[in-house]
Amino acid sequence: MTLSGPARWALRLFMVAGLTFIYVPLLLVLVNSFNGDRTFAWPPHDLTTRWWSAAWENEGARQALITSIRAGLGATVFALVLGTMVAFAVQRFAFFGRDTISLLVVLPIALPGIVTGIALDSAWRSVMGDLGIGKGLFSVVVGHATFCVVTVYNNVLARLRRTGTNLEDASADLGASPSQTFRYVTFPLIRSALLAGGLLAFALSFDEIIVTTFTAGPGVTTLPIWIFNNLFRPNQAPVVNVVAAVLIVFSVLPVWLAQRLAGPEAGASRT
């Protein structure tokens, strides 16, 4: 379709406005982390870096960060294993109920987090609680992995669809054992899809608050939980703001990584 000049300009303006809408709040957090005023008087009149040093020395925030990273890594490992298995099963085999698998994998992320949260919470308490395993970091990992499977599954499935089985057949024809074929042919083919999916899984887990609220044992505080707990405490506001600013700065990292590792289309889907 041939767009008229004014129409192109209108779309361009709309795009600029949209990006402004997306980025202004984030920039505000960054600027505010240097705002000398404790209540973020606007516009800021004196700039300081003391909140940054205060945040650096905040033990609670640091512990929460470590907990979040551990939970994220755990969930990512489970998601990688389970997601890859389901993707292979769905792509390489025909079986009864195959079409419902994609629905099943999407379900934990499509249902409201609070539903997944309370379902896992009550199930954990009645099943695992009877076995004497209380809620802790592991229950958080299990909860997160449940909705992270879909990211790996989607990435690997798309890759398997695109690559087909020709290369693997050729490898088998040339006398490679199934395990050799997997090591030298299949795995290199899906490696970048695994990375993209794993990155997404980690990010989803790192950011999750609702499911964490219900699956975390006492004393397990992830970074989102820490932020939320401190959000309504006025004298913690500057430190919370610095943590928020750090998270904004670091959010550039996975996008950059995904671009480097897997090409522009990686990370294009956060599901």
Place this chain on the structure above:
Amino acid sequence: MTSLGSYLHRHPRLRLAGLLSAPLLWLVVAYLGALAVLLVSAFWTVNGFTGGVVRRFSLQNFRTLLAEEVYRAVTLRSIGVAAAVTVLCVVLAVPMAFFMAKVASARARHALVIAILTPLWASYLVKAYAWRILLANGGPIDTLLGGPGHGPGYGLPATVIVLSYLWLPYMILPIYAGLERLPDSLLEASADLGARAGRTFRAVVLPMLVPSIFAGSIFTFSLSLGDYIAVQIVGGKTQLIGNLVYANIGAANNLPFAAAIATVPVVIMVIYLFAVRRSGALEEL
């Protein structure tokens, strides 16, 4: 290892079983099982004196849910918020995605995709928190609009704005992907047949975008429907379904009733998923 590998290679059913057993154990037995138990417990009640759960079938919870004005109001409000957020996201996302896919140069397109992607990785809480500062009484938005109290402040409109803000990229990306797949030749053909830009958009572009829009709406709708955090941060006294569920688990300690309330968004979402599955939206995720 090798002999096991070749054994499995000769028995595809066994391989399939091996591949599916662990994920299905997790997703079907653990997850769906947990959901089923939750659903069943919605039909239980809590003993008013002991606070213990009475495991006997009763429609009490659902009767309360339907009869009491407040629950109906909150349910309708939540659906309204989710719908408003979805519509707002579509209205914002379609022109932006269209510009990205069909107007911007190849280089600009790449940069724009990154610009839309990056905020997705910034924490959900951080974004809600940013809006709390923006919307504060006497904060930047108030100042921009002429002084304290001139902006929307915290409340229902703020909730809709912030939820739209949070989920907007989830809408832009599938629509962008859909538009990118849409061949330019179709648009040219439409123009050659005499259609103006507006007609082409309505008759060619929009129908082909339907699965992508549905895919995006799964996120915007479902995420809004279950949210109870953003609304606590910027919603003032506004209550959504999520707040009710949360209050009944925490303060009221009435898990059966919380489960009954939670079935409302689940039923809505399952119906929604089945409805949009026909359009192929799940493939677009």
